[in-house]
Amino acid sequence: MKLYSGPVSMFSVKVLIAAAEKGIRLDVENVPYQPRTFTYVGHPEVDRINPKRQVPVLIDQGLEIFDSTLICEYLEDVFPEPPLWPAEPRSRAAARLVELKADEVWFPKLRQLGQFVRDPSSAEAAEAKALALEAYREMDETLGERTWMAGVFSLADIAAYAAFLTAYFFGLRPGDLPRLAAWQTRMESRPSVRAARDGILSYLAEQRIRLPEPA
Ligand SMILES: N[C@@H](CCC(=O)N[C@@H](CS)C(=O)NCC(=O)O)C(=O)O
CATH class of the missing domain: 1.20.1050.10 (Glutathione S-transferase Yfyf (Class Pi); Chain A, domain 2)
Structure with missing residues (x-):
């Protein structure tokens, strides 16, 4: 799985923590950021996949998704253990x-x-x-x-x-x-x-x- 991540993106942090909790190895690519203003500069793949031009973006064997919540849901579905939502x-x-x-x-x-x-x-x-x-x-x-x-x-x-x-x-x-x-x-x-x-x-x-x- 490939993750386009922001070097200081808190939404990327969610995905990185969730993946690590589940023992998923992600191929992480940090997209360019303007370090002084902490803003995303642009990346052709991110901009192609996400019309909102935001990270994180995940690619898994042809599946291309964006939004940290959706990405975490997908990780949960594909790797249910350990669960990251309460069962009840x-x-x-x-x-x-x-x-x-x-x-x-x-x-x-x-x-x-x-x-x-x-x-x-x-x-x-x-x-x-x-x-x-x-x-x-x-x-x-x-x-x-x-x-x-x-x-x-x-x-x-x-x-x-x-x-x-x-x-x-x-x-x-x-x-x-x-x-x-x-x-x-x-x-x-x-x-x-x-x-x-x-x-x-x-x-x-x-x-x-x-x-x-x-x-
Ligand atoms: N709801 C989105 C928010 C993503 C988001 O705001 N990402 C920021 C980085 S923390 C971004 O890429 N901003 C670039 C921009 O809006 O130009 C998610 O959960 O992934």
């Missing part, structure tokens, strides 16, 4: 909802911080930080006293971690949210998660991009 229908529905929230509610709130890295004292930066903290709080409340977002480790945790990392890399810490901080530690004790996180850190180091100090 209500828990599964709850997990899917968390995954959707991570991508479409929390990630948009968390990513904005990146726009103000170079000017953290502006009013817009303060607004972005407040929004990102709101997302961290929502994640913390969703987790509650559970070990994992939907009871068992699932794609809900994987998607939430990818979103979480966006703001974490821009210096935001879950300092006064100990449950979320402990969940981060649990996530990062998994080799699949560490590998995906360290892949981004290596890319940033290669590009000589320094991450902001924790705020």
Whole structure:
């Protein structure tokens, strides 16, 4: 299976973690990115397959699909073990909802911080930080006293971690949210998660991009 991935793409991170959890070896090609602005530059195969011109894109023996959620569904269908969704229908529905929230509610709130890295004292930066903290709080409340977002480790945790990392890399810490901080530690004790996180850190180091100090 070939994966077109973004070197700092949080949606690619979801697929990389899910594949590693299942022991799937992907042939990963990082598409060109504009490192200073963290934006996708373009790639002929990605642009041909995905009219939205976004990564990740997966090719498996002639099957060409895009969107991290769909790709993870396909991996789950083809490699059901270990399962990355809870078996029980209500828990599964709850997990899917968390995954959707991570991508479409929390990630948009968390990513904005990146726009103000170079000017953290502006009013817009303060607004972005407040929004990102709101997302961290929502994640913390969703987790509650559970070990994992939907009871068992699932794609809900994987998607939430990818979103979480966006703001974490821009210096935001879950300092006064100990449950979320402990969940981060649990996530990062998994080799699949560490590998995906360290892949981004290596890319940033290669590009000589320094991450902001924790705020
Ligand atoms: N819903 C899509 C979102 C993918 C997405 O936003 N990818 C970003 C990278 S993290 C991208 O390729 N952006 C390029 C662009 O929009 O120009 C998914 O889950 O795969």
